[in-house]
Amino acid sequence: MPRVKRPTDSTEGESLTNETQALVETLRAVASQIEADPALAARLMAGPAPKAESGETAQEAPRPTREVVAPPLDPFAVLRQAGEQGLQEALASLDLASLKAIVRAYRLDPARISARWTAPERIIELIVEQVTARLNHGRAFERV
Amino acid sequence: MAYVTSIINLKGGVGKTTITLALAHFLALEHGKRVLVIDLDPQTNATVCLIPEMEWKKRDETGRTLYQLFWDQLKGTRVFSAEDAIVRRVSNVCGGIDGLDVLPSSLQLIKIQERITQITDFESYRHGPIFSLRDALGSLLKRYDHVLVDCPPSLGVVTLNGLAISNSYLIPVIPDTLSMLGIPPILDRVEHFAQCTRRNIRAMGIVVSKMRAQTILHNDTVRRLREDFYERRFPICFDSIVPESTHIAEAADVMTRVNTLQQKYGNDGPYDELSALTREFLSHAAR
Numbered sequence: 001m002p003r004v005k006r007p008t009d010s011t012e013g014e015s016l017t018n019e020t021q022a023l024v025e026t027l028r029a030v031a032s033q034i035e036a037d038p039a040l041a042a043r044l045m046a047g048p049a050p051k052a053e054s055g056e057t058a059q060e061a062p063r064p065t066r067e068v069v070a071p072p073l074d075p076f077a078v079l080r081q082a083g084e085q086g087l088q089e090a091l092a093s094l095d096l097a098s099l100k101a102i103v104r105a106y107r108l109d110p111a112r113i114s115a116r117w118t119a120p121e122r123i124i125e126l127i128v129e130q131v132t133a134r135l136n137h138g139r140a141f142e143r144v
Numbered sequence: 145m146a147y148v149t150s151i152i153n154l155k156g157g158v159g160k161t162t163i164t165l166a167l168a169h170f171l172a173l174e175h176g177k178r179v180l181v182i183d184l185d186p187q188t189n190a191t192v193c194l195i196p197e198m199e200w201k202k203r204d205e206t207g208r209t210l211y212q213l214f215w216d217q218l219k220g221t222r223v224f225s226a227e228d229a230i231v232r233r234v235s236n237v238c239g240g241i242d243g244l245d246v247l248p249s250s251l252q253l254i255k256i257q258e259r260i261t262q263i264t265d266f267e268s269y270r271h272g273p274i275f276s277l278r279d280a281l282g283s284l285l286k287r288y289d290h291v292l293v294d295c296p297p298s299l300g301v302v303t304l305n306g307l308a309i310s311n312s313y314l315i316p317v318i319p320d321t322l323s324m325l326g327i328p329p330i331l332d333r334v335e336h337f338a339q340c341t342r343r344n345i346r347a348m349g350i351v352v353s354k355m356r357a358q359t360i361l362h363n364d365t366v367r368r369l370r371e372d373f374y375e376r377r378f379p380i381c382f383d384s385i386v387p388e389s390t391h392i393a394e395a396a397d398v399m400t401r402v403n404t405l406q407q408k409y410g411n412d413g414p415y416d417e418l419s420a421l422t423r424e425f426l427s428h429a430a431r
Contacts, residue, residue, distance in 0.1 A: 110394050111407035126401070133196075133399035140197035141188075141251060 069101040075131045076106070084128060091124045099123040106131075146180070146288040147429050149348065150306040150313040152334075154326040156297035159316040159353030161189045162392055163421070164294040166409070168194075169235060170422035172244040173405055177289040180230065181246045182277070184210065184306050185296040186253035193396045194234040194246045203229070204250050211250030213280055214260055214302070217273035226280045236398045237408055245288075253302065260301045269304070269340050277305040285309070290429070299333045307337055312348040312429070315379070316386075319352050319365035327378060347379035348428050351421065353386045380428075384421035389414045 034041045072094060079087045091099060099120055103109050108130040117123055151160045164181060171177040183190040191200050191209075203209055212224040230247050233240040264272025285291060293306035307313065315330055317323040331347060338345040350369060356362050369381040386392070391410030394400065402408045409415040 110400060111402040113401055113403055113407065130399065136198075137399075138197070140192075140201040 069097045071102045071105040072098045073102065074106075075102055075108075075127055076135060079128075079131050079135060084132060087128055087131065088124065091127060092120075094120075096120050096123070099127065102127055146285045146291045147312075148285070148291040148293065148310045149425075149429070150293040150295050150303070150310040151316060152295040152299070152303060152306075152313050152330060153315055153317065153323075154297055154299065154330060155323055158297075158318050158323055159351075159386060160297070161185070161193065161294050162396075163314065163316050163351055163353060163386060164190055164292045165193055165395075166386070166392075166418040167290075167422055167425055168244060168292050169237065169241070169405055169408070170419055171290050171426075172241045173237065174419065174422065175426065176243070178243040178287060179245070180285075180288045180291045181234075181244075182210075182291060182293045182306065183246060183249035184277075184302050185249055185294055186251055186257065186302075187296070188249045188251055189396075190294040191246060191248040193398055194244075195231050195248070196398060199231075200248055203231070203248055204252065209248045209250035209252075210277075211252040211256070213276055214253065214256055214273060217276050218256060218259055218263075224280060226282070226284055230284070236400055237402050237405065257300065257302065264301045264304075267340075269337065272301060274301065274304050274341070275308050278309045281309065299330065304337060307334060307345055308341065308343070310345050312346040314348050314351055314425075316351045316353040317369075318354045319362040319369065321361070321365075324365065324369075331377070331379075348425075349380045349382050350378065351382045351384070351386065354388045355385045356388050382421065382424050382428075384417055384424050386417055386421065387414060391415075 034044065073090060075087060075091070078090050082090065091102075094102075096118065100114070100123065103114060103123060103126065108127055109115075114123055114126055151164045153160055168179045168181045172179045181190055181194065188200065200209070204211065207223050208225075208229040210224075210229070212229070213226075216222055216224050226247065230245050232245045233242055234244055234246050235241045260273055264274065291309070293310060295303040295306050313334060315327060317327065327350065334345055334347070337343075352366055352369065355366070366381070366385070369378070372378045389410065391414045395408050395414075405419075406415050409418055
């Protein structure tokens, strides 16, 4: 273990401020402790401990988060079971937040052009269009 | 007259279609160019990235894809009309981009590729349907500033039809060991074809595609590509690099609604790179 350079080893030490002197003393004490304790030296050489699991980080300040609305239905399943008309009807009974939750959860608008839309019928049209297109994706290539 | 560029590589999955589509979009929307994409690849990917697949199917069933062009060559018929086959104002950006058109391919080309090959003379190129596309397009090329030809991963008859109308060609490569092996045979074959047909077809350059910047192999390969420009007879390697990106993969979906190229390709990375690639392409095309 390399020794900490003492201020008296250099003329620079003569010009140290009180704060610097205090820091030097602290580091010297830490260095002495490391020299005397091989286990501590080994732990320090090994680097920081792995990050604790989420349950052990209760002391961290909670981040502000937006309330996330869970999608109330799977539009792909509804379209398969009830057809386009059934999906239209199911979506018509939902509020704007739920409709946007469906768009977000199923990534129906990756460019987020609907982010500021406030008319539910526009969102419903987008959902039906995108879900129908994805369910039919590749149909044109069958039996060529 | 249009400046025609073929995008070719013997290897599949190196980003030919991605680069063709990106150049087409940026040339048309950011530079106001009139662009025609010719999809020569039987996989039809460029086509269905520009028009809905059901529209393509309708056109394919009514003889308005490139399948009809080559079928005519085999049967001695004259049904194909490029004027009718070209789809105008395509793409999902703003519901269609003025000045961006596509000449659609067809999966059915797979069925007749071998038969076209059998009637082609690959030594002198004197026999076979090498100039079918050129003859079919005729004066239509004059309507465009740029024509981009998305070629299949081969140098067969279909690709040669693209080269026969080309002023230059681009070679997209993934910067890994196997992708690099395909470059010298392309250079040799195109040079042979250009000599035999007395055309000047310039190797515009190599475009690095699907780059993973955190990979040592990719970084080493790009460095070697740039050095090889001097040491061997490789064409220049473009400064712009197309990254591996989810945004680019998602951009292939023509059914997604987008209003801008930033939304289509994503602001963080791919958009800037593809925009820079297009500017570089234009500067090389002007030389």
